[in-house]
Amino acid sequence: MSITPVPRGAHLTRRLLQLYVGLALYGASSALLVRAGLGLEPWGVLHQGLAERTGLSIGVVSIIVGAAVLLLWIPIRQRPGLGTVSNVFAIGIAMDGTLAVVPDVHGLTARIAVMVAGVVVNGVATGLYIAARFGPGPRDGLMTGLHLRTGRSIRLVRTLIEVAVVVTGFVLGGSLGAGTVLYALAIGPLAQFFLRFFAVDGKPARESAGSGDEESVAPATDSGDTAVTTRTPGQAILPR
Numbered sequence: 001m002s003i004t005p006v007p008r009g010a011h012l013t014r015r016l017l018q019l020y021v022g023l024a025l026y027g028a029s030s031a032l033l034v035r036a037g038l039g040l041e042p043w044g045v046l047h048q049g050l051a052e053r054t055g056l057s058i059g060v061v062s063i064i065v066g067a068a069v070l071l072l073w074i075p076i077r078q079r080p081g082l083g084t085v086s087n088v089f090a091i092g093i094a095m096d097g098t099l100a101v102v103p104d105v106h107g108l109t110a111r112i113a114v115m116v117a118g119v120v121v122n123g124v125a126t127g128l129y130i131a132a133r134f135g136p137g138p139r140d141g142l143m144t145g146l147h148l149r150t151g152r153s154i155r156l157v158r159t160l161i162e163v164a165v166v167v168t169g170f171v172l173g174g175s176l177g178a179g180t181v182l183y184a185l186a187i188g189p190l191a192q193f194f195l196r197f198f199a200v201d202g203k204p205a206r207e208s209a210g211s212g213d214e215e216s217v218a219p220a221t222d223s224g225d226t227a228v229t230t231r232t233p234g235q236a237i238l239p240r
Contacts, residue, residue, distance in 0.1 A: 016132070018128045021128055024094040035102055041179075042180070044169075045170055046166070046174060047062045049171070052174070070138040076149050127196075128194070131194075
């Protein structure tokens with residue numbers, strides 16, 4: 001498994017800034033959902049459940065899971081980019097850092113406000129990270145890789161993965177609730193909006209979405225790898 005080179009050219013500084021600000025905000029948004037205590041995003045449920053069982057921090061668990069998922073790219077012949085590798089470490093570090101400085105939230109009104117803030121910030125982070133065009137996160141690369149190898153739709157593959165992740169995380173003790181539902185309903189529209197808002201040179205990322213629209217996959221013309229295209233170019237794979 002090779003790593004795609006960091007592209008050179010115009011707006012590289014802006015793209016790198018978008019990448020790492022987006023990853024930091026993603027970790028922070030996940031931490032806000034933890035503090036709200038009303039349910040986490042699907043992979044967050046798994047991370048929290050594993051953290052409960054192992055005694056490790058949820059950020060460290062996120063890093064370990066991300067690295068393990070990245071290893072699964074080898075048999076499905078996916079190629080990571082800078083954003084992929086950075087995703088493994090940056091989100092977990094930002095999550096633990098945010099949890100260290102943000103106190104527990106008390107009162108239902110305050111918890112709902114923090115939950116909504118977490119989902120919105122996650123949408124902003126997704127737009128920043130994907131629009132930087134440095135490659136998908138390890139979990140989404142797994143999704144698209146399985147799509148390519150099995151011929152099943154992105155919708156089906158993503159649904160099966162996330163159902164398995166949520167159920168496993170919940171059984172292990174992860175938090176499932178209103179925040180999980182809100183995230184599932186809102187993250188697609190939010191990510192699509194902010195992806196277009198943060199697009200570099202008006203060019204949204206080509207990695208396609210798990211928002212429900214069908215994706216088509218075509219082989220890349222310059223290598224043995226594959227490129228994902230969509231019917232709706234503003235949509236993108238979520239970075240988690």
